[in-house]
Amino acid sequence: MTFLARFSRNRGALIGLVILVVIVAAAVAAPLLYPVSPWRMVSRPFLAPLVNDRYPFGTDALGRDVASGLMHGARVSLLIGLVSTAVALAIGVPLGAVAGYVGGLADEAAMRFTELFQTIPSFALAIVIVAILQPSISSIVLAIALVTWPPVARLVRGEVLSLRRRDYVDAAVTLGQRTPRIIMAEILPNTVAPIIVMASLMVASAILLESSLSFLGLGDPNLMTWGYMVGAGRTRLIDAWWISFFPGLAIVLAVLALNLVGEGLSDALNPRLAGDRSR
Amino acid sequence: MSRFVRIGIVGGLTLMLAGAAAAQTTAPQGGGTPKKGGALQLVVTPEPPGLMLGLTQNGPTQMIASNIYESLLRYDVKLNPMPSLAKSWEISPDQTVYTFKLQDGVTWHDGKPFGADDVVFSLDVFLREVHPRWRQIANNQVKSIEKLDDLTVRITTKQPFGPFMLSQEAASAPIIPKHIYAGTDYRANPANNTPIGTGPMKFAEWRKGSFVKLVRNEAYWDKGRPLLDEMYFQFIPDAASRAVAYETGKVDVLTGGSVEVFDVARLAKLPNTCVTNGGWEMFAPHAWITPNVKNGILGNKQFRQAMMYAIDRDFGRDVIWSGYGKVPTGPISSKTKFYSDQGVTKYTYDPAKAKELVKASGYKGETIRFLSLPYGETWQRWAEAIKQNFDDVGIKMEIVSTDVPGWTQKVSNFDFDLTFNFLYQYGDPAIGVARSYVTSNIVKGNPFGNVGQYSNPEVDKLFAEAAVAPTEKRQDLYTKVQQITADDLPLLWLLEMDFPTVSRCNVKDLVTTSIGVNDSAKNVWKQ
Numbered sequence: 034m035t036f037l038a039r040f041s042r043n044r045g046a047l048i049g050l051v052i053l054v055v056i057v058a059a060a061v062a063a064p065l066l067y068p069v070s071p072w073r074m075v076s077r078p079f080l081a082p083l084v085n086d087r088y089p090f091g092t093d094a095l096g097r098d099v100a101s102g103l104m105h106g107a108r109v110s111l112l113i114g115l116v117s118t119a120v121a122l123a124i125g126v127p128l129g130a131v132a133g134y135v136g137g138l139a140d141e142a143a144m145r146f147t148e149l150f151q152t153i154p155s156f157a158l159a160i161v162i163v164a165i166l167q168p169s170i171s172s173i174v175l176a177i178a179l180v181t182w183p184p185v186a187r188l189v190r191g192e193v194l195s196l197r198r199r200d201y202v203d204a205a206v207t208l209g210q211r212t213p214r215i216i217m218a219e220i221l222p223n224t225v226a227p228i229i230v231m232a233s234l235m236v237a238s239a240i241l242l243e244s245s246l247s248f249l250g251l252g253d254p255n256l257m258t259w260g261y262m263v264g265a266g267r268t269r270l271i272d273a274w275w276i277s278f279f280p281g282l283a284i285v286l287a288v289l290a291l292n293l294v295g296e297g298l299s300d301a302l303n304p305r306l307a308g309d310r311s312r
Numbered sequence: 313m314s315r316f317v318r319i320g321i322v323g324g325l326t327l328m329l330a331g332a333a334a335a336q337t338t339a340p341q342g343g344g345t346p347k348k349g350g351a352l353q354l355v356v357t358p359e360p361p362g363l364m365l366g367l368t369q370n371g372p373t374q375m376i377a378s379n380i381y382e383s384l385l386r387y388d389v390k391l392n393p394m395p396s397l398a399k400s401w402e403i404s405p406d407q408t409v410y411t412f413k414l415q416d417g418v419t420w421h422d423g424k425p426f427g428a429d430d431v432v433f434s435l436d437v438f439l440r441e442v443h444p445r446w447r448q449i450a451n452n453q454v455k456s457i458e459k460l461d462d463l464t465v466r467i468t469t470k471q472p473f474g475p476f477m478l479s480q481e482a483a484s485a486p487i488i489p490k491h492i493y494a495g496t497d498y499r500a501n502p503a504n505n506t507p508i509g510t511g512p513m514k515f516a517e518w519r520k521g522s523f524v525k526l527v528r529n530e531a532y533w534d535k536g537r538p539l540l541d542e543m544y545f546q547f548i549p550d551a552a553s554r555a556v557a558y559e560t561g562k563v564d565v566l567t568g569g570s571v572e573v574f575d576v577a578r579l580a581k582l583p584n585t586c587v588t589n590g591g592w593e594m595f596a597p598h599a600w601i602t603p604n605v606k607n608g609i610l611g612n613k614q615f616r617q618a619m620m621y622a623i624d625r626d627f628g629r630d631v632i633w634s635g636y637g638k639v640p641t642g643p644i645s646s647k648t649k650f651y652s653d654q655g656v657t658k659y660t661y662d663p664a665k666a667k668e669l670v671k672a673s674g675y676k677g678e679t680i681r682f683l684s685l686p687y688g689e690t691w692q693r694w695a696e697a698i699k700q701n702f703d704d705v706g707i708k709m710e711i712v713s714t715d716v717p718g719w720t721q722k723v724s725n726f727d728f729d730l731t732f733n734f735l736y737q738y739g740d741p742a743i744g745v746a747r748s749y750v751t752s753n754i755v756k757g758n759p760f761g762n763v764g765q766y767s768n769p770e771v772d773k774l775f776a777e778a779a780v781a782p783t784e785k786r787q788d789l790y791t792k793v794q795q796i797t798a799d800d801l802p803l804l805w806l807l808e809m810d811f812p813t814v815s816r817c818n819v820k821d822l823v824t825t826s827i828g829v830n831d832s833a834k835n836v837w838k839q
Contacts, residue, residue, distance in 0.1 A: 072700055078631055094574075095631060095697055168713050250692070254684065254711035255699075268552065268572060268689065 046297020591828015
């Protein structure tokens with residue numbers, strides 16, 4: 034069975050993929066459909082949804098277009114999700130690979146270091162990092178990456194530990210290949226499948242983390258994000274529910290979609306497990 | 313400097329952190345014969361660090377402790393002095409000798425008699441040592457404080473000092489008991505935990521994190537007062553919960569700033585609910601943007617004028633502050649003495665004109681950092697709106713967010729381009745206004761000094777002369793200051809803030825003076 038066929042056998046994954054495509058399309062189309070900044074006060078404050086055709090999702094407390102905020106927010110959420118995941122992988126993969134391959138003292142040190150991060154509640158750590166560095170897109174990406182890399186390191190280490198005893202690795206050693214080359218060329222390519230699955234889930238949790246930070250007022254004050262919109266509208270929930278509701282829905286859908294896709298990927302990349310699940 | 317600093321800190325903290333107190337209607341509210349009895353429940357935010365008003369003067373402390381301690385004078389809504397511990401007073405024709413006759417039959421809460429010795433000790437010894445605002449006046453303006461007899465005190469100033477008669481408000485110069493504090497370590501005195509004053513209410517209990525309870529002083533000198541049996545000052549940490557506490561009937565009074573301003577409009581619609589903007593005449597909180605004039609283009613007057621034309625201040629008042637407040641014309645609030653808009657440059661919202669001025673100023677598109685004020689979402693929204701206003705006229709602004717210590721540190725060290733601030737004016741420009749503009753107050757370490765570093769010798773001179781000029785000459789000098797600064801724009805004044813007080817309509821005479829619920833509640837009664 035091909036990869037695609039295995040992926041599409043999981044109906045949830047297909048639904049997730051559709052949602053994800055819509056969100057990506059919104060992010061790409063945002064500057065075309067809403068060339069004006071989402072911060073611009075375009076109309077009367079507290080315009081309810083569907084009251085005015087031009088503002089199908091209504092306006093917020095300052096008269097900013099909620100629809101524009103949703104589309105531009107998609108860009109920021111996806112960007113932060115992808116970049117912070119990439120940074121987390123850049124920390125976790127090499128560390129896990131070296132720890133797993135070299136073993137011994139290096140492994141011990143790397144794992145204790147990883148545990149140090151894992152023992153601190155990740156959201157609390159993220160808040161502290163952002164608060165110290167001042168909220169900005171780079172400090173948020175850094176904070177998310179710093180709290181999400183430890184599971185990557187452990188996963189990669191585990192994979193590498195099981196791979197390094199394989200015959201082809203021994204063969205490479207016998208041929209006199211240098212260690213870095215063995216790790217890069219022989220071992221890591223075989224750990225890609227679980228990393229991809231994990232990465233898709235990490236993007237989801239990164240979006241959630243960013244939203245939580247923005248909700249608490251620790252977002253980049255110059256970027257329109259979903260979390261910011263929920264946080265800013267929260268105190269007006271009684272009289273203007275739509276300000277918080279729509280971005281909240283967007284967060285739910287994005288995270289759900291990424292989780293479904295992640296599961297689909299897992300099935301597609303790991304056919305035996307998928308078979309178990311479908312039972 | 314520390315004088316200004318402290319004034320600022322007191323002002324700033326009061327307002328901001330907690331959102332201080334506010335009050336009910338000023339004049340009416342009488343409606344019926346005062347009735348004795350009952351308990352009054354108020355919300356005060358945040359919980360104060362202490363109740364010894366001589367040592368701590370932030371808003372929450374004052375709201376509670378002005379019922380325990382009294383000063384020589386109180387002030388009506390026009391800032392005219394009214395008797396309190398002083399029964400009457402005389403001022404010499406050259407405005408340098410003030411003779412106060414004290415009330416007779418006054419006792420401290422522990423039963424000891426009150427007299428001129430207590431007043432002299434408080435003003436000449438205790439407050440001179442510990443009170444940042446009074447110390448400045450006592451050291452720079454006062455020549456002597458003497459007891460003439462047991463019920464007469466004479467204060468002589470070195471020169472006419474216009475604001476002197478405004479300096480005897482409850483938190484500015486509280487009278488404290490000599491027999492308890494003389495010769496002790498004031499801050500370590502155990503009596504600080506069980507404050508003893510002459511006021512209408514006595515301290516009963518402080519359950520930390522929950523409430524302070526005061527009970528009626530049966531031996532109060534003003535016969536027939538107070539009318540209430542008990543007062544409870546409730547501490548509720550979250551603004552939304554405070555609003556709910558009012559809605560559910562747990563509290564009768566939401567002091568100004570204790571709920572978000574947009575919640576006031578909602579609560580005002582509840583039955584038996586009265587809202588007043590009164591009781592802030594003495595403090596007259598004035599909000600503005602401070603441009604750091606030492607930072608590049610911000611030193612350019614045309615650019616500052618461009619920013620002022622670019623900001624839609626009416627939008628700020630109507631949308632951000634839910635219609636509360638007034639757009640100012642200059643440095644002095646219209647509630648403060650010597651306000652004048654005669655001959656001042658007026659700035660209406662005019663993006664076209666702002667664009668011209670931006671061009672004329674030579675602005676090259678550099679990004680200007682706006683340090684937002686971490687006092688809640690209303691300020692955050694305001695910064696966002698102003699950013700859009702600036703965007704419209706081609707000024708690039710970036711919002712930098714921070715927390716309270718971060719804001720204090722950055723502003724104290726002049727590490728910002730633009731920031732919000734708001735300060736109390738204390739009735740007289742010499743006390744609460746000059747500090748933000750004069751060169752001598754450009755000192756690091758205090759976020760409420762002249763942190764924008766504006767310096768104009770002419771303005772310095774006018775403020776200095778006006779402080780010690782005879783009353784009738786002061787208006788001209790302050791009018792001139794207002795004309796010069798309105799053109800120069802050392803600060804971009806945004807709003808004369810209102811802190812509406814929400815209360816049940818059957819709570820009568822809640823706000824009758826210029827400091828509203830910051831004053832003693834001796835005349836308050838429940839119908």
